[in-house]
Amino acid sequence: MSDPIYTEMIIDEAKNAHNEGTLENPDISQHDANPMCGDDITLQMHVNNNTISDIKWHGDGCTICKACTSVLTQMIKGQDIEFAKNLNKEEILSELGLQHLITQSPVRIKCALLSLKALKLGLYTYLAKKIENSSSADTLKADASKLY
Amino acid sequence: MQSSISLETIKKDFPILHRTVRDGKPLVYLDNASTTQKPIQVIDAITDFYSNHNANIHRAVYALAEEATEAYESSRDKVAKFLNIKNREEIIFVRGTTEGINLVAYTWGRKYIQEGDIIVTTEYEHHSNIVPWQLLAKEKNAKIEYIGVDDNGELLLDQLDSYLETGKVKLVAFSQMSNVLGTITNTKEIINKCKKAGVKTLIDGAQSVPHMKVDLEKLDCDFFAFSAHKMLGPTGVGVLWVRKDVLETMDPFHGGGDMIREVHKYETTWNDLPYKFEAGTPSIADVIGFAAAIDYLTTIGMDTIRNHEISLTKYALEKMSKVKGITIYGVKDVLKRGGVISFNFHDVHPHDVATIVDREGISIRSGHHCAQILMERLQVAATNRVSFYIYNTKEDVDKLIKSLEKVAELFKL
Numbered sequence A: 001m002s003d004p005i006y007t008e009m010i011i012d013e014a015k016n017a018h019n020e021g022t023l024e025n026p027d028i029s030q031h032d033a034n035p036m037c038g039d040d041i042t043l044q045m046h047v048n049n050n051t052i053s054d055i056k057w058h059g060d061g062c063t064i065c066k067a068c069t070s071v072l073t074q075m076i077k078g079q080d081i082e083f084a085k086n087l088n089k090e091e092i093l094s095e096l097g098l099q100h101l102i103t104q105s106p107v108r109i110k111c112a113l114l115s116l117k118a119l120k121l122g123l124y125t126y127l128a129k130k131i132e133n134s135s136s137a138d139t140l141k142a143d144a145s146k147l148y
Numbered sequence B: 001m002q003s004s005i006s007l008e009t010i011k012k013d014f015p016i017l018h019r020t021v022r023d024g025k026p027l028v029y030l031d032n033a034s035t036t037q038k039p040i041q042v043i044d045a046i047t048d049f050y051s052n053h054n055a056n057i058h059r060a061v062y063a064l065a066e067e068a069t070e071a072y073e074s075s076r077d078k079v080a081k082f083l084n085i086k087n088r089e090e091i092i093f094v095r096g097t098t099e100g101i102n103l104v105a106y107t108w109g110r111k112y113i114q115e116g117d118i119i120v121t122t123e124y125e126h127h128s129n130i131v132p133w134q135l136l137a138k139e140k141n142a143k144i145e146y147i148g149v150d151d152n153g154e155l156l157l158d159q160l161d162s163y164l165e166t167g168k169v170k171l172v173a174f175s176q177m178s179n180v181l182g183t184i185t186n187t188k189e190i191i192n193k194c195k196k197a198g199v200k201t202l203i204d205g206a207q208s209v210p211h212m213k214v215d216l217e218k219l220d221c222d223f224f225a226f227s228a229h230k231m232l233g234p235t236g237v238g239v240l241w242v243r244k245d246v247l248e249t250m251d252p253f254h255g256g257g258d259m260i261r262e263v264h265k266y267e268t269t270w271n272d273l274p275y276k277f278e279a280g281t282p283s284i285a286d287v288i289g290f291a292a293a294i295d296y297l298t299t300i301g302m303d304t305i306r307n308h309e310i311s312l313t314k315y316a317l318e319k320m321s322k323v324k325g326i327t328i329y330g331v332k333d334v335l336k337r338g339g340v341i342s343f344n345f346h347d348v349h350p351h352d353v354a355t356i357v358d359r360e361g362i363s364i365r366s367g368h369h370c371a372q373i374l375m376e377r378l379q380v381a382a383t384n385r386v387s388f389y390i391y392n393t394k395e396d397v398d399k400l401i402k403s404l405e406k407v408a409e410l411f412k413l
Helices: A008-015 A063-076 A081-086 A089-095 A100-104 A108-130 A135-146 B040-053 B063-082 B097-112 B131-140 B158-165 B187-197 B284-300 B302-320 B350-358 B372-378 B394-410
Strands: A028-034 A039-048 A051-060 B091-094 B118-122 B143-147 B169-175 B200-204 B223-227 B238-242 B260-263 B268-270 B326-328 B340-345 B365-367 B383-387
Touching: A008 A063, A028 A108, A039 A063, A039 A108, A051 A063, A051 A081, A063 A089, A063 A108, A063 B350, A081 A108, A089 A100, A089 A108, A100 A108, A108 A135, A108 B350, B040 B063, B040 B284, B063 B091, B063 B284, B091 B097, B097 B131, B097 B169, B097 B200, B097 B223, B097 B238, B118 B131, B118 B158, B131 B143, B143 B158, B158 B169, B158 B187, B169 B187, B187 B200, B284 B302, B302 B326, B302 B340, B302 B394, B350 B365, B350 B383, B350 B394
Parallel strands: B118 B143, B118 B169, B169 B200, B200 B223
Antiparallel strands: A028 A039, A039 A051, B091 B238, B223 B238, B260 B268, B326 B340, B340 B383, B365 B383
């Protein structure tokens, strides 16, 4: 039985989500939620030499939210901050074949992009603390608020 | 107006039920606890008002204004008859249940609730019967207590006794039917207990009035609020009923036109009841549309509606309980509940369920249903909810079951 959202890949990705858990003394810890639907996640990262050396997430979310969070954490684990900063929604969604949500589901797109929003806000907070000139950090904040 | 309306052919009166959604799927609308669809009679009444009678009410002397006032005020009489209310001046038109409850909190509450007083509500209230009391309690340093819900979805009324024994309770505010579990509250028992203790009662009738016969004279509570849009009427209209002896002690809510008798530079006197509480131009056309909804429901008969929903709920509960991986909340006895069924699938988020079901053209609700305190009690973040009304059929339920089975299949439950 085929379904445009609930493919076996997405259901499996959500059921066996990667990087679920918590980190001790994270350098970045960002909580975010979609109040209308109840998706609620916390994203935590360790940063070493500008590299995201470890990332974990925990919380409660729907299949779309969990699958996208799982994919996001796999994409940025081991990558440098610059890569994570520039990660965009199309890259996440296309990993799971969910690009159609952008035009077809203004409600469910929020589930898919909650973790990306948390990532951008988390990096913003981290970078704003680190750098005096926070103009690059402000771009992140603007990015996060424009996602959906 | 038709002399009789048959439930078998009722869908023909609802234009929206003939449209398709999601690539040509016939619409199956199962979110009636949220809002109901409108029959052509209601839509026509609103159109007729704007096409033929539109004018402001209660003021001008010309023909249109007289017609508009007459139509608006006769809606009040229809509400009175529908709920067996003796005094029409006890009926205040508001925007909906939420505004009705807020009106009580702002006027009666601000005047009579004092530091240390207790306001009792229940764990299965809609946020609209919790947040206004929290705002009031904060302002007055008063306290809120909750009547708990047992595992069956029914209120633990013994807890009310212990609250009343403190002698500090000023108001018990509760819904006559839970919008999540469908539980029908033992309203009479609560009111009797409160009467003995000299405590005022407020009933949220948003879920009960559309679905069963409600007689306010018999109930004998102090405040009662409900919304038109959950009973085939337009959005933006509701009723707050307050017993006259209580209403007479209340100060105005909104100040403005229509609620005054005389305005002077530094002093104003108030209009008679109920106009003292209806400041500004109300939603005239919608109040008139609401009257058409009451006519429609009256023609069918509230007992017929209740019986239809009992049999549909029984049918749905039987079929749904056989779907793999499903948990259904609330009382099993269909005589103790309305046509509202909340459920979850093991491990599948309600939003995923609602999305899959929606693809078959079926509208169900997923989320916390403005009842986060009850969600905490059930230890879930959210539930799925189906809720029926007069136009729903066993075929609608069959379609729902088929799509729920698809959920179980996709998620390998």
